[in-house]
Amino acid sequence: MLGVLAQADDAIDDCAATSIWALPDDELLASLDATHTVAQRLAAVQLGLVRELDARGLAVARGASSTAVWLRERLRLSGRSARELVQLAATVDAAPTAVREAMLTGAVTVEQGRVVAETVATLPAEAGPEVAEKATQLLIGWADRFDPAILRRLGERVLTHVAPDLADQAELAALERATERAEARRHVTLSEQQDGQVRLTGSLDTETASLLREAIDPLSAPTGEHDDRSPGQRRADALGEICRLALRTGHLPDSGGDRPQLVVTVSLDALVNGVRAGTLETGAQLTPGAVRRLACDAAVLPAVLGGNNQVLDVGRQRRLFTGPLRRALVLRDGGCAFPGCDRPSRWCDGHHVRHWADGGATALGNAVLLCGHHHRLIHQGDWTVRISADGQPDFLPPRWLDPDRTPRRNLYHRRC
Structure with missing residues (x-):
């Protein structure tokens, strides 16, 4: 395979050397279609490699906690992209052979292949392999005309085309499965941004979302005529207030052996020079005003750092064993x-x-x-x-992984 990929790499070099500006309109459009098809076919090959790597447990054997974590570091992907790659590889692997063949030939894109595989996987067991095969072929045929979003909506009613007698019963079962999927896929992610912000993303099941709305709505109302905050800003402020209320209750569980608390650090030089900006455990910076506001509600623990982030002194609280x-x-x-x-x-x-x-x-x-x-x-x-x-x-690392046992460090976490 490596030899074939090397030939493909050389072909890409030839394409990159082409003067795109000189291409006629028809050839420019056809080249765009061709590059997209080749990219999708190569992505399907990569999914097969990822699935085989995951099945062999090669990532865990090399010390990683999961294949996704290993791929993130190996391929320099984001954590989300690495997890989606592993999940998609498993989904396509479990799909009918026709789905993988359609992806490898370029008949469907990777996104469309995911939709077809997931739709077929949700068909009721009583439909049987014959109905599943008909549904697969129908969806692959539709992929030539519809994008993934429309294809997914069509897939929700595919049984009405291939097995009308099962459609009504399957619709009720699909609702129950949708509820179960929503609960299984629920998540909330906090992602550090480069502009001092933190992006909050997630997906909630219906029950949890209703609880969140009930809690946020009373705190999201405008405070008066001069409240010029946008609705989104009011909801963000309401979420912060809910967190403050929860921290004040004293009923939150311990986090890593400690009660939930704010740790603000400052370097020794900054302390001596009178710079008062604070640094959180995540590495994010806080203005002096923000530190003072938080200090009103939380236990702020002073920590003074010397060179190389060596801890010179750490503030103490009573009743903390470790x-x-x-x-x-x-x-x-x-x-x-x-x-x-x-x-x-x-x-x-x-x-x-x-x-x-x-x-x-x-x-x-x-x-x-x-x-x-x-x-x-x-x-x-x-x-x-x-x-x-x-x-x-x-x-x-062990010698079987690196004969020289070259020391390695974690470069993922942000230091102070």
Whole structure:
């Protein structure tokens, strides 16, 4: 396969060297269609490779917590894109052979292939393979005329065309499945942006969405004639107020062994020079005004950092057994310190570099933050972790993966 791909790579070089501006209109349009078809066919080949890699467990064997996490680092994808790639590969693999063949020949695009595969997967079991095959062929035929969104809507009523006697009963069953899918796919994501904002995205099931509306609506109303906030701004402010109300109740569960709290850090130089901007555990910056506002409602823990983010002093609170050391670990590692892992600090535990049973101290210089998967992986003994001279954790891979055992670090988490 590598030889064939090399030939394809050379062909792309030839295409890139072509003077596109000199192409006649007809050839320009035909070339656009051809590049799209080739790209979709090659994407289908990639899905097959991803599915085989996932089935063999190659990513987990190399220390990753999942195939998606490994692909994110290997192919330099976003976490979302990597997860979707693995999920789509599995969906297409489980679909009828005709779906994969249509994608490989370019008869359907990757998006259309996903729609066909997911639609066929939702057909009732009593429809049988013959009905499923008819539905598959009908949807593939429609793909020549309709985009993925319309194709999905047509797929919702495909049984009326291929098995009318099952359509009514299947419609009720489809509603129940839709509800189950909504619950299974519910998620909320907070993504750091480059402009100081955080993007909030997600998908909720009907019940949870109704609860959110009931909670937000009373707090989203305009406060008076001079309230010039947009509806979206009022909803954003209402969500923040709901969070403040929840934090004040004192009923939230512990997060990583600590009560929910705000940790604001400042470098030693910045402290000496009188710069008062604060840094959160995520690496996001807060203005002095924002820090003061938050300090009115939350326990703000002072942490002074020296060179290389070494913790010189960490503020203390009463009744916290592991609080100060854990906060130091979070400040230093930002999350799971294993290379390529993106799991946040609240999902992680402290690990003794030199085991406690061997006389290792419970101290920052002998600790590293690891998620459950990589904590177990380190204890298996193939990977080795050490604290380097600059106070940061280094991970040495097993010799079967890297004969030189070149030290690796996690570059995913943002440091202060």
